[in-house]
Amino acid sequence: MITFPNAKINLGLNIVEKRPDGYHNIETIFYPIGWKDALEIVPSDATSLTISGIAIDGDPEKNLVMKALRLLREDYEIGELSVSLQKNIPFGAGLGGGSADGAFMLSLLNKFYELHVSEDELASYAVRLGADCPFFIYNRPVFATGIGDILEPVDVNLGQNHFVVIKPDVAVPTAEAYSNVKPHKPEESLKTLIVLPVEEWKDVVVNDFEQSVFAKHPELNDLKALLYKQGALYASMSGSGSSLYGIFPPDIRPELSLRNCAIWRELK
Numbered sequence: 511m512i513t514f515p516n517a518k519i520n521l522g523l524n525i526v527e528k529r530p531d532g533y534h535n536i537e538t539i540f541y542p543i544g545w546k547d548a549l550e551i552v553p554s555d556a557t558s559l560t561i562s563g564i565a566i567d568g569d570p571e572k573n574l575v576m577k578a579l580r581l582l583r584e585d586y587e588i589g590e591l592s593v594s595l596q597k598n599i600p601f602g603a604g605l606g607g608g609s610a611d612g613a614f615m616l617s618l619l620n621k622f623y624e625l626h627v628s629e630d631e632l633a634s635y636a637v638r639l640g641a642d643c644p645f646f647i648y649n650r651p652v653f654a655t656g657i658g659d660i661l662e663p664v665d666v667n668l669g670q671n672h673f674v675v676i677k678p679d680v681a682v683p684t685a686e687a688y689s690n691v692k693p694h695k696p697e698e699s700l701k702t703l704i705v706l707p708v709e710e711w712k713d714v715v716v717n718d719f720e721q722s723v724f725a726k727h728p729e730l731n732d733l734k735a736l737l738y739k740q741g742a743l744y745a746s747m748s749g750s751g752s753s754l755y756g757i758f759p760p761d762i763r764p765e766l767s768l769r770n771c772a773i774w775r776e777l778k
């Protein structure tokens with residue numbers, strides 16, 4: 511059985527406060543996009559993971575798909591599996607690629623083994639893999655609070671506008687990015703701001719990671735400026751970076767040929 515874990519972008523991200531457990535309460539809109547990995551499971555004599563595509567550093571046992579498998583095995587009978595992961599979504603990107611793989615693995619196992627675990631229960635498993643993971647169980651636009659795990663469906667009206675996502679050749683570790691931001695309560699909730707027309711998001715729908723990440727990597731600020739220069743109605747960094755995205759009107763197809771960058775276009 512095969513599934514296609516997709517990336518997300520964050521439309522705005524407020525880091526509200528640091529919690530006693532070291533995590534941060536945030537406010538963000540998670541928005542699924544069509545940049546996808548491929549994840550396949552086949553029953554086998556022994557459990558293994560084969561990764562193709564973008565090379566991921568680290569121990570395969572630490573891969574979120576294997577963590578997801580071990581997590582469900584604590585409570586359910588799951589046989590030996592040969593797992594194949596084609597990595598297309600860049601990591602260290604703020605696109606949630608690893609989180610998507612972990613969450614999609616939970617949903618895939620649930621389906622394949624007919625475990626009948628509800629979406630809400632799957633989301634409780636998912637948060638044990640990472641703060642971004644529960645969103646990928648539902649995989650629809652949501653307003654997220656808590657550590658990113660309290661989810662409320664939201665309508666985001668982007669009309670016929672389309673996305674261009676740029677992943678520069680810079681990786682930003684999430685924990686380090688959080689440690690460089692001073693949390694603060696936003697003046698106005700993202701939930702209120704996101705209903706404004708996209709043309710009015712500039713300067714009000716903000717990502718609190720940008721200031722410190724751009725200070726360390728000024729070229730990311732230049733790329734954001736380039737997106738505006740090319741006609742974006744709104745441009746931002748996604749999550750803790752390093753990806754940047756622009757939302758463009760239907761008649762503007764920016765010609766971006768950037769060295770050392772992966773580019774994803776999501777046309778309507």
Ligand SMILES: C[C@](O)(CO)[C@H](O)COP(=O)(O)OP(=O)(O)OC[C@H]1O[C@@H](n2ccc(N)nc2=O)[C@H](O)[C@@H]1O
Pocket residue numbers: 520523532533534535536538604606609639640641642643656657658684685688749750
């Ligand atoms: C930046 C975002 O992608 C925005 O959507 C997420 O908040 C990150 O979510 P994630 O990658 O799933 O994060 P996790 O793997 O759970 O945590 C990685 C590290 O980020 C920090 N972390 C993460 C989420 C959060 N709400 N507060 C945090 O302080 C913690 O130091 C944690 O050790």
Ligand SMILES: Nc1ncnc2c1ncn2[C@@H]1O[C@H](COP(=O)(O)OP(=O)(O)OP(=O)(O)O)[C@@H](O)[C@H]1O
Pocket residue numbers: 566567568572573574575597600601602603604605606607608609610611612642682684749750751
């Ligand atoms: N299936 C996976 N795909 C990518 N990275 C993985 C995976 N499993 C574990 N990892 C580890 O997680 C790290 C990056 O994870 P991920 O792709 O979620 O980060 P990201 O793109 O910065 O997203 P975000 O910060 O939004 O969660 C990598 O350094 C990698 O070692």
